Amino acid sequence: MPTGVAIRDVRRQLFDAAERVLLRDGPSALTSRAVTAEADCAKGVLHRHFADFDAFLAEFVLDRVDRMDAQAAALRDAAGTGTVIDNLSHALAALFESVAVAIVALITFRDELRARLREAWPAGVPVLTEAAIMIAAYLDAERDRGRIAADAAVDGLAAMLIGTTHLLYADRTGTRPTPDAVREVVTTVLAGVVREPHP
Structure with missing residues (x-):
């Protein structure tokens, strides 16, 4: 997704992408780059919404x-x-x-x-x-x-x-x-x- 294009419900999109990567490739493949690539968004999007990748993963698990x-x-x-x-x-x-x-x-x-x-x-x-x-x-x-x-x-x-x-x-x-x-x-x-x- 090009930089500057708004993403609706970015958390849901990133969480759903994380789930797909996790199910398909396992926990060792779950990286911020893999999640943003799967979500088809810019790499910085995840870090604009979460303090770091482990904070993202914690929110993903609780969701x-x-x-x-x-x-x-x-x-x-x-x-x-x-x-x-x-x-x-x-x-x-x-x-x-x-x-x-x-x-x-x-x-x-x-x-x-x-x-x-x-x-x-x-x-x-x-x-x-x-x-x-x-x-x-x-x-x-x-x-x-x-x-x-x-x-x-x-x-x-x-x-x-x-x-x-x-x-x-x-x-x-x-x-x-x-x-x-x-x-x-x-x-x-x-x-x-x-x-x-x-x-």
Whole structure:
């Protein structure tokens, strides 16, 4: 894009470009030059809007975490419908087939980014922590409906579901897990606490 041409919603354009580079080429390829080239804008645009590249990346990660709100609301709304196993299997597959796995790799890859994120997110990896909160809220809603055992430790179950599913998806370049593999994880983790007939 020529210098001097206004860009509408520059943050969104740069964040979307960063996501494309991250998904296509991995965290080592995510540089300010790669982002601005992908966004088709002048190199200085990013630095006019963010203090430095790690500040940009921190805002990018938090923006992608905020986008999980709609997914969390949809999962909460699913409580009491379908089956617990199906609802969680679909939600976990959607989560880990998004940019979430790549963001975890990015945070692991960049020390300065982790330090910046600690300012806004004091514990855990933002995407995974938010996902665990989303799953725990859903399990809590199902427990209120009697579809999960009353004494189920929903926070621990949520963490187990996130961790185990993340292991299935951790190799960004490998073969994606099948829906049956994700369903098997959910079924195994929730064995003994689901109070609904299995389909």
